[in-house]
Amino acid sequence: MxxxxxxxxxxxxxxxxxxxxxxxxxxxxxxxxxxxxxxxxxxxxxxxxxxxxxxxxxxxxxxxxxxxxxxxxxxxxxxxxxxxxxxxxxxxxxxxxxxxxxxxxxxxxxxxxxxxxxxxxxxxxxxxxxxxxxxxxxxxxxxxxxxxxxxxxxxxxxxxxxxxxxxxxxxxxxxxxxxxxxxxxxxxxxxxxxxxxxxxxxxxxxxxxxxxxxxxxxDFVAEVKKQPQNLSYEASKSHYVALLKDSIALRFRADVPVGFNISGGLDSSVLLAMVNDFAHGHSHINAYTFYTGNPDYDELPWVEMMIAHTENPLQKVLLQPDEISALAENISFHEDEPFGGIPTLAYAKLFQRARRDGVKVLLDGQGMDEQWAGYDYYVKSDDVTIQGVAGSPYKPEVLSEAFFRLAEKPVYPKPFDDDMRNKQYRDLFYTKIPRALRFNDRVSMAYGTELREPFLDYRLVEFAFSRPVDFKIRDGVRKWLLRDLAAEYLSDALVFAPKRPLQTPQREWLANDLKPFVDICLGKIAQSPAGSWFDRDRLQKAWQQYQDGDQASSFHVWQWVSVALCV
CATH class of the missing domain: 3.60.20.10 (Aminohydrolase, N-terminal nucleophile (Ntn) domain)
Structure with missing residues (x-):
């Protein structure tokens, strides 16, 4: 790296x-x-x-x-x-x-x-x-x-x-x-x-x-079509587990210490189980997780429940609102482009801590949702790309008319004959994975650490992508085959834990603790080349509405912060 x-x-x-x-x-x-x-x-x-x-x-x-x-x-x-x-x-x-x-x-x-x-x-x-x-x-x-x-x-x-x-x-x-x-x-x-x-x-x-x-x-589409199509459910699970174990073994090749990032979700649970299975029961491999002290968002209880089984050393990294301003400036320098808000800042602190601990390589659980249909919108008929948000997360009405006309609605290829796999393909090559990989590369390298994603081994993605829908979703439960294999290692409380789309109190912090920071960012926009992109009155009105409780989504506020940080 x-x-x-x-x-x-x-x-x-x-x-x-x-x-x-x-x-x-x-x-x-x-x-x-x-x-x-x-x-x-x-x-x-x-x-x-x-x-x-x-x-x-x-x-x-x-x-x-x-x-x-x-x-x-x-x-x-x-x-x-x-x-x-x-x-x-x-x-x-x-x-x-x-x-x-x-x-x-x-x-x-x-x-x-x-x-x-x-x-x-x-x-x-x-x-x-x-x-x-x-x-x-x-x-x-x-x-x-x-x-x-x-x-x-x-x-x-x-x-x-x-x-x-x-x-x-x-x-x-x-x-x-x-x-x-x-x-x-x-x-x-x-x-x-x-x-x-x-x-x-x-x-x-x-x-x-x-x-x-x-x-x-x-050519991903061609490779998916080459995958065996007639394997039974059990044969598919066995083949996938073999690939997964090999992927993790390959990614442990390093001449420096290796650790891994963990959240409270299913994907991290599988990674934890497989890492320790590969390590033959040794529990010396450091696990890193972040928390904010807000029980409505923190996944720490699930993380500690998982770690209780394996006894890995757990490094808990606290993110607090008074760190955000300086951390956002620093990470924006490293990112060069807009990044994913306060969760990315929390993630950055994991790499900072790992490097301080002498751990130069970290494994991560990115990529399972896209190959095993983990997002709720995969079974809906709309074009939503953000989970856990009701209505539009954007506020285009705050833009000037001339700037608004420059926008082009993205159109994504649909190379498969079913809607769900086309959405998975979109997320894998155009939306979710490309931006997550960019965010993660920049924050890991900001602290001189290497991030490896064993679930994005191309063999795993191609094979999982080609499996029938009922291997992925059964009785309304998403990532079915993955949960099934996880049950061999984990308790039902972890295997069937609900997916939590939000991991930080970004909505509340932006409206309250970080209000002065956002005010400064909006002031910077007005004095920057991006000032002409916005209608100043409508921008201030939308910001006031957010502070007054219109907080179904905070994404648009972070977009404004991103403009201030980058332009």
Whole structure:
């Protein structure tokens, strides 16, 4: 887990590269590396050492022929298996997954990508052909942002690094308008900043002599259709459990301590059970959870109930309202774009605590709801994408008419023949998972920690996605098969605990404890370039209505805060 950056073209200078590396140094506090071929290419790397902690594994990494130079962010979990496959065809000099990845490129080229089980964003410079190849993992766990300016390609893990190279930080008003009107965080290739794109998950990029090409290397729909269709319920459960255990075992590969994040939900319960099953009963693996001291929202009672069975050391991290202002400013710097409100701030504190404890890798339970149909709106006939909110969570009426007209309602593909799987597909590639992965990558890297999501192993997602509806929902109970396998490890109180869509008192805090903070944010908007986006009177009226009790949702208030923090 690291940060990568680069420039290809006549602007590829050591000075610009150094500025880009400084901007995202928090991603890799253990080492900084540079490769500069003036006016041709400059590649940089901020390293967080996880596998093979020696200097031999530092990047940029050059293959033994000297032809290829690579920078890589992420982890290749099946690198040991790939290393065995390549052993007779490549002379390895390190124990790193980095070298295995570059070796696979020298032998297989682009065809190496389907062989990889991991999270990654990589860029490989070919000195012979003077070309750059880049790629991103299947679900876009690791970021890859890029822009083309005056015939030069700039890329980085974080947007601020591109701005540090001299690219102007101009808001993309269409993306911002769509966010404020529809809650859309952008299409898979968009960012909130003008002329800066992201490479979508499962895509590759090629750059040669000023020409840019992108293409898709991972076709999720095709892979789902290849899954076995006639397996019984019990056979499906057995196969899924085997995949799940293997996924967790792969994600325990690290040369540093590993812990995990836990909430009171079913997914975390399964993760806890499987982690301890993998660890053969040892209970020394740290678990991290947050709470706010508000019993209406805190999941701490369920977490403590789970931990009572396994006796893992539980690190309880308290978030209080007087921390929010400073924490929001700090995390906004790291996020570069709007993020998910106070729950994201609470989540950030887990990584801060883990790093202080010397734990550099954390596992998380992201991805189960999307593959096993865990959200209530999967069985409804509307286009809702937020659980637990009655009515619209947005307030487009506070926008100026000219800005409102810039918004585009997102339209999502529907590649499957049933409505539920199309909603799952939307959440997996366009809404829930992409934004959660972005939020989580930024907050984990803010504190120099690595986050791994075993439930997003592509084998698990493809297989679960292809299962019949009655494996996912039975008698009105969602995530049925997952609850069934969890029952082998957990009590019924945990297996059938209701899903709680809200984990912090964000609604109440914004109206009360954080009222001065929101007032300051609205004042900043008025003095910023975003001031013209709003009708000031209607904005103040909506804010007053919120304080007076119109709190069915707090999402629109956090949107305003996001504008103030980012623009």
């Amino acid at each position: 690291c940060g990568i950056t680069g420039i290809v073209g006549q602007q590829a200078t050591a000075e610009k590269l150094a500025a880009m590396l400084r901007a995202q140094k928090h991603r890799g506090p253990d080492a900084t590396g540079e490769f500069v071929d003036s006016q041709t290419t400059a590649l940089g790397h901020n390293r967080l050492s996880i596998i093979d902690l020696s200097e031999c594994a530092n990047q940029p990494f050059t293959d033994y022929s000297g032809r290829y130079v690579m920078v890589f962010n992420g982890e290749i979990y099946n690198y040991l298996e790939l290393r065995d496959e390549l052993r007779d065809r490549y002379d390895f000099v390190t124990q790193s997954d980095t070298e295995v990845l570059l070796a696979a490129w020298t032998i297989f080229g682009k065809q190496m990508l389907p062989k990889l089980n991991g999270m990654f964003a990589l860029a490989i410079w070919d000195k012979e052909t003077q070309s750059l190849f880049a790629a991103r993992d299947r679900f876009g766990v690791k970021p890859f942002n890029y822009t083309v300016k005056d015939g030069n390609l700039y890329f980085s893990s974080e947007i601020k690094a591109i701005h540090a190279a001299g690219i102007p930080a101009l808001p993309d008003e269409k993306v911002w308008a769509s966010y404020l009107v529809y809650g859309d965080y952008g299409q898979p290739d968009e960012t909130f900043w003008k002329d800066i794109k992201q490479l979508p998950g499962g895509f590759w990029l090629e750059w040669q002599q000023g020409n840019l090409k992108t293409g898709q290397w991972y």
